[in-house]
Amino acid sequence: MVNKQNFTPTRTPMPEQPADVRNKNFKEVALGYSKEEAMAEAARCLQCKKPFCQKGCPVEIDIKGFIKHLADGDIPSAYRVIKETNALPAVCGRVCPQESQCEGACILGKKYEPVAIGRLERFVADTFDSDSACEMITGHTACSLPNDQFKVACIGSGPSSLTVAGYLAARGVPVTVYEALHEVGGVLIYGIPEFRLPKDIVAREVGALWSKGVTFMPNYVGGKTITVQDLFDDGFDAVFIGVGAGLPWFLNIPGENLVGVYSSNEYLTRINLGRAYEFPKYDTPAPKAKNVAVIGGGNVAMDAARTALRLGAENVYITYRRTQEEMPARLEELHHAIEEGVQLELLTSPIAINGDENSHVKSMTLQVMELGEPDDSGRRRPVAVEGKTKELEVDMVILAVGTGANPVLLEATPGLDLNKWGYIVTDAENGETSIPNVYAGGDIAGGSATVISAMGAGRRAAKTIADKLGV
């Protein structure tokens, strides 16, 4: 029951950089709650007997439990509760699609605004600090002592592998994480921009894992520098594959290889991993343009569009073949993008990219669409309006139309069963693949999804490995 006496129907606002300031810098957009704000927001929680929010969370955080501690001002206890099931709360508090998970299930949301669970999670994770790596990883002061009897390897260092490493490190199992790029964190580093997820936040989590005995090996390409077989030959007891789904999709339309056409992966990797926004202080060049079109309607499209604005583009368009209602991006990101000046070109689908005499992009031809009958997913299907096209003058096009399974490791791993889309087949319960003692999770096992679902898969696999090893 809502306690009417001190009930606040709206959530505590999150301090943010003003839109016309932040769209010119790469600093974080949302500034985070103060302790007073966090406690006030925590006090809005009804402490339901049956907490739907917890069911809405892919890793089933005891949400009402941590919020109770927070409402009491007890941050260490709140942190401990979150860490029971979530290895990367500072990350999840920032990038989870809360409106369709925990907050979407919050009972308050039926009539009022749901509790800002994500913001509270972020506050707890950012505020808690301890010298003990064990406490940073688990929230508990006592972790198992190192046990050199076993060793486990992870290939890829994104959210699923970091979860596996944290889970096993807490139980004393030495874990070695191999990463193809030069920095650790996978998509958290190369994919998500600084203004949405500062790298320091990722570095803090990774740092705690280092301190707890996890070894990170950057510049090791799974399937090239090391194979799964090499790892078993080296005496690893189990291997977890968390290499993500990093193969960019293109549309196969004319003009796609013109100068000025980028995959979102290239664009964001240059900016985020290569820090191209600081060129020429950093050596990686950032492609710049006046008028930019981003194709796609997901979070990656929002990230690319908002990045282009920050790099000085005058007009940035997001072209999407359905309407705003159907966009898969997080609501908050879409709103932030619009506030910052991104323009939406809805109900359009690119059919050609046109070049000038130097083979540089000069415009894009868009097919005008309308919404037809709902498809299998329940979303109304976009249908071309016969003969109706429009021309968009742009000098850069960024494709954010999704990614598929990168085959480099898969081709080098005989005996690994893949599904028809090229993703690794795993047991949904325990993450096991067709090869004994080889586990997989995250996007490579299920296709592009969220950070939190990758972490859920990592947690299930890690638990299975731990049980098998008896730790």
Added chain:
Amino acid sequence: MSNKILTKKALIPGQTSMLVIDCPQIAKKAKPGNFVILRIHEKGERIPLTIADTDKEAGTITIVYLVVGKSSALLETLNEGDTILDVCGPLGKATHIEKSGTVICVGGGTGIAAMHHIAKGHHLAGNHVVAIVGARSENMLLFCTELGYFCPELLIATDDGSTGHKGFVTDLLRERLEQDKDVSEVVAIGPVPMMEAVAKVTKPFGVKTTVSLNSIMVDGVGMCGACRCSVGGETKFACVDGPEFDGHEVDFNELKMRLTQYKEEEDLSMQMFRSCSCHGE
């Protein structure tokens, strides 16, 4: 991996150098045709370089680079005993090598270094390897001594005629193909116009022709698509589908234009590097 530079040798002083680097893990796996991606300092970019040789026992790889932009100029400032921050590899598909008879390996400029590794592979597979190398002048030719060890025929072309044939490698290639109808494959590595010219020469002879594309890359593991190229009308990624492709199928014009993408930025970087003594950091 220590990534320590064990040997540095100026092949063409101030312009082209060779490094032998301690990378046991990469040396163990590297095959002809593979490349590595280097990063020289914390603010550096990722640059792809072909592996020119490996010594599995010593755990070393050899790379040869031409000083063209800021990153290669920075690499040139490193000396024996220094460490390269990141060395990642071996990347790309290895050259397809089988015993097939006579193979002509054509190398131009710095490309001779990469060609050398592939020629060696063909020699070890039992092929009769004809090496055709070209450069502007005699003092810019690389690896001729090494090629001489295992290539029964070593044909040289220089632009200025200071040694060998005065003219292009393609002149020598055409002549050689006219003499010998049983050449099983031509491999060409060098500047794009040279590879394009080689493919043009071999086409009427119907000889299988392999070229190695030097596309712009970022991650080098198939994630970004920066290196995409059109081969036989299909988009391929040079980093994972290549870098070697059928020279008769490659859209060289597209490759040339894509290689100019960051020209302005590269010039700016180089200018800044040259104008200060701080190595551009």
